[in-house]
Amino acid sequence: MATRTACIAANWKMYKTVGEAVEFVRKLREKIETFDDREVVIAPPFTSLYALKDLVKGAGISLAGQNCHWEEKGAFTGEISPVMLKDVGCSYTIVGHSERRQYFGENDEDINKKLKALIKVGIKPIFCIGEKLEEREAGKTFDVVKTQLDGGLKDLDSVDIAKMVVAYEPVWAIGTGKTASPEQAQEVHAFIREHLSMLTNKNVANEVRILYGGSVKPSNVDSLMSEPDIDGALVGGASLEVDSFLRIIRFEA
Ligand code: PGA
Numbered sequence: 334m335a336t337r338t339a340c341i342a343a344n345w346k347m348y349k350t351v352g353e354a355v356e357f358v359r360k361l362r363e364k365i366e367t368f369d370d371r372e373v374v375i376a377p378p379f380t381s382l383y384a385l386k387d388l389v390k391g392a393g394i395s396l397a398g399q400n401c402h403w404e405e406k407g408a409f410t411g412e413i414s415p416v417m418l419k420d421v422g423c424s425y426t427i428v429g430h431s432e433r434r435q436y437f438g439e440n441d442e443d444i445n446k447k448l449k450a451l452i453k454v455g456i457k458p459i460f461c462i463g464e465k466l467e468e469r470e471a472g473k474t475f476d477v478v479k480t481q482l483d484g485g486l487k488d489l490d491s492v493d494i495a496k497m498v499v500a501y502e503p504v505w506a507i508g509t510g511k512t513a514s515p516e517q518a519q520e521v522h523a524f525i526r527e528h529l530s531m532l533t534n535k536n537v538a539n540e541v542r543i544l545y546g547g548s549v550k551p552s553n554v555d556s557l558m559s560e561p562d563i564d565g566a567l568v569g570g571a572s573l574e575v576d577s578f579l580r581i582i583r584f585e586a
């Protein structure tokens with residue numbers, strides 16, 4: 334891996350009450366060591382962010398939102414703004430997760446507005462892209478990923494793009510137990526980096542961390558992290574138990 338600091342991020346989706354989230358972080362704090370070559374991020378449901386804000390301090394754990402609205406405030410019932418996420422201690426926020434795209438109709442244009450809004454307040458987006466099974470089978474993986482990158486990053490300049498984390502999550506590998514092989518993932522990660530280099534320049538493309546997501550587990554994290562363009566993992570199911578998440582944090586590449 335290049336000099337990029339690895340990033341292991343937990344996406345808890347719609348799991349864990351406040352009590353459960355606090356208990357998890359307390360246990361994780363007891364066991365986690367200090368790393369200087371990797372970063373740990375937790376994206377709990379919105380309801381737990383405030384309760385975790387102080388608990389993660391000094392433990393080398395950063396907080397992330399799982400989604401946001403693009404406006405700062407307004408009459409948008411049920412939505413949460415980047416300013417509010419910052420207020421409760423988020424330094425990252427996931428944007429464009431495939432579940433948001435699939436179940437809540439998010440498109441590249443919405444995602445572009447969210448990315449811009451987050452950057453404006455100084456939150457680093459974790460920008461998710463990835464193809465569906467039928468798209469992979471039709472040989473369209475690179476086209477899909479390229480369209481998502483172009484749409485999501487429209488009108489963002491190199492300075493902004495340098496602040497982002499990209500997460501490649503093939504939809505067919507999310508929550509299915511089917512992981513992309515390290516080689517399959519590496520192939521797409523290299524393509525993403527190459528395309529980022531065209532959108533910005535080589536230096537920025539080399540700085541941006543590209544995480545892999547989709548059934549990352551203690552048993553496959555080491556081989557995934559051994560690939561040169563895989564800089565971290567976005568972990569759903571296997572991040573819900575302390576020991577499993579800790580083993581992923583402790584990957585050996
Ligand atoms: P999974 O989810 O690890 O359960 O496949 C990953 C994600 O959706 O980010």
